[in-house]
Amino acid sequence: MAEKLISGAIVSDIVQTEDSDLARELYNQGRYGALQDKTVQLSFLEAYHLVQKNKLKVTDKTGKKVSETSFLRRAQRKEKQFWIKYCVFKDLRERGYIVKTALKFGADFRVYDRGVKPGEDHAKWIVFPVYETDVMTWYEFSAKNRVAHSTKKRLLLAVVDQEGDVSYWETRWIRP
Numbered sequence: 001m002a003e004k005l006i007s008g009a010i011v012s013d014i015v016q017t018e019d020s021d022l023a024r025e026l027y028n029q030g031r032y033g034a035l036q037d038k039t040v041q042l043s044f045l046e047a048y049h050l051v052q053k054n055k056l057k058v059t060d061k062t063g064k065k066v067s068e069t070s071f072l073r074r075a076q077r078k079e080k081q082f083w084i085k086y087c088v089f090k091d092l093r094e095r096g097y098i099v100k101t102a103l104k105f106g107a108d109f110r111v112y113d114r115g116v117k118p119g120e121d122h123a124k125w126i127v128f129p130v131y132e133t134d135v136m137t138w139y140e141f142s143a144k145n146r147v148a149h150s151t152k153k154r155l156l157l158a159v160v161d162q163e164g165d166v167s168y169w170e171t172r173w174i175r176p
Helices: 021-030 044-052 068-078 082-094 137-152
Strands: 006-009 015-018 034-038 038-043 054-061 100-101 109-112 125-131 154-160 165-173
Touching: 015 044, 015 054, 015 100, 021 034, 021 082, 038 044, 044 054, 044 068, 044 082, 054 068, 082 100, 082 109, 082 125, 082 165, 100 154, 125 137, 137 154
Parallel strands: 006 054, 125 154
Antiparallel strands: 006 015, 015 038, 034 038, 100 109, 109 125, 154 165
16 A cells, blocks of 8 residues: 655745645654644745655645646745755765754754654754855854854764765864
């Protein structure tokens, strides 16, 4: 028997799931999205990941199914760095980490250690995805470090190569 897909509709910059136990279980088990009344609101990154894992079916505002390719194109139009961020998001999720946005911290993601759910403890890292050919000045690097330090988190630079593979570089302030 085929696994039942959760339905979600594109609403502006998010995908809002149906009101179902399956959608809420997705949130409770994996902390995908945010609970909003009886539905789950997913970022485009989370939604695309769930589409790829064959757990979510996305529709447009008219109720028409949106193909995986069409959804990816739409996400890339809304977010220039979508593919780079998605490679990092997917890699971290597949390694067992919970990944949430970190816009209020001035970063792309905050990442919780394995087994830790948001609300139970604080995120361990803030993550900045970068493409392998991107250039960063020492001032930009220092600013990212200051953000991590001021939020009591470690900085992870997630470097994505041409094949979509991710290498991580962790930095933190130390006192000699």
